[in-house]
Amino acid sequence: MDLVRRTIERYVQLTKEEWSFVLPCWSPTEFPRGSHVSRSGAVEKRFYIVEKGVQRLFVEHDGNEICLGFSYDHSWSGDYDSFVRQAPGRFNVQAVTDSVLIGIDHDDLTRLYEQVPAMERFGRLILEELLVGRATREIEQIAMSAEERYRRLVDRSPQLLQLVPQKDIASYLRMTPETFSRLRARVL
């Protein structure tokens, strides 16, 4: 619960009474390694803060899985696209390591938006952050070579390379595992 409080406080300040509305809406769920947090085709009912573990976001295509990103640390997790639309999702989220996620129900969040004006702002600020993140990723995808993107990943999140299979990293960098393997051999 402390994590929820600290996370929300990064964006807005709430009164004691407001906290008493907000905090009870959040609760932890365990996702063992390999289990799905969100499955494409299903409507995402909850949205999560990562307490522990790494999750990968991917889409299926021709029987391949293409990885769009990872969640870990105390960042956000879940299929926000489906959560916002409350329509069947197009993404999958899967626990890559044993994970604990602290989630809130869509209905509860909607109610909080009504009850607590500061939460409406919280929602806006998170979305701004998510959007800026996407823009950054889009730029990187275009303006950096595979090798640069690899170096940057090593640089920013070295722990990922230990925790996540190389084929997922390869997919995230938009190349085959073979090409990724050769790149590593070449670059060291």
Added chain:
Amino acid sequence: MDLVRRTIERYVQLTKEEWSFVLPCWSPTEFPRGSHVSRSGAVEKRFYIVEKGVQRLFVEHDGNEICLGFSYDHSWSGDYDSFVRQAPGRFNVQAVTDSVLIGIDHDDLTRLYEQVPAMERFGRLILEELLVGRATREIEQIAMSAEERYRRLVDRSPQLLQLVPQKDIASYLRMTPETFSRLRARVL
């Protein structure tokens, strides 16, 4: 001004008094064909609704321009990434045809967020829409072939093909103008 009112009403209802705060913050600007709405490196001060014209969003890379999207009709225009961060932008927005954009200053919008709670919600809802749009584009980029993406573009926005140079469309579809030309000849 009517366009502003109708656009905002798609998201939230305001009282007469609230409108009197909100509407005066918006004002139109003309952008002749070829002029820049936003330039990478500059901080985006305004955000716009398209009253008239088509604009393209692109990044520069190695002297090439890579097109990420178009704004037209009554959609949003401007570099939202820079606008949100109030930091130097990484994108360019340029008028492809003579354009009239109705904009709001960052400072005014921030003030409205304080004064008018419904506007905070408006901000959140727009962001949700933008984020869903990005997710959709990301999926399309991955799961559809160049030809499918072309067909879909023809299908959804045939007018773009008339208004925008083919090299920009090609760039948007992530191919060279030569490849795009051959695709058109083949597909009809």
Added chain:
DNA sequence: CGCTGTTCTTGATCTGGATCAAGTGCTTCC
């Protein structure tokens, strides 16, 4: 008008990364 620069087309090559294939560990779990 006719000149100039740009966009679009078409053809001939080239190449980075994908695909196919085979072999080598590592886990994992009866």
Added chain:
DNA sequence: GGAAGCACTTGATCCAGATCAAGAACAGCG
């Protein structure tokens, strides 16, 4: 502990799309 199944590496081909090149159509403008 041994077998099965993954994940990873390394090598040999292959190909979609990029690049290079050159001409045609067209728009803008002095």
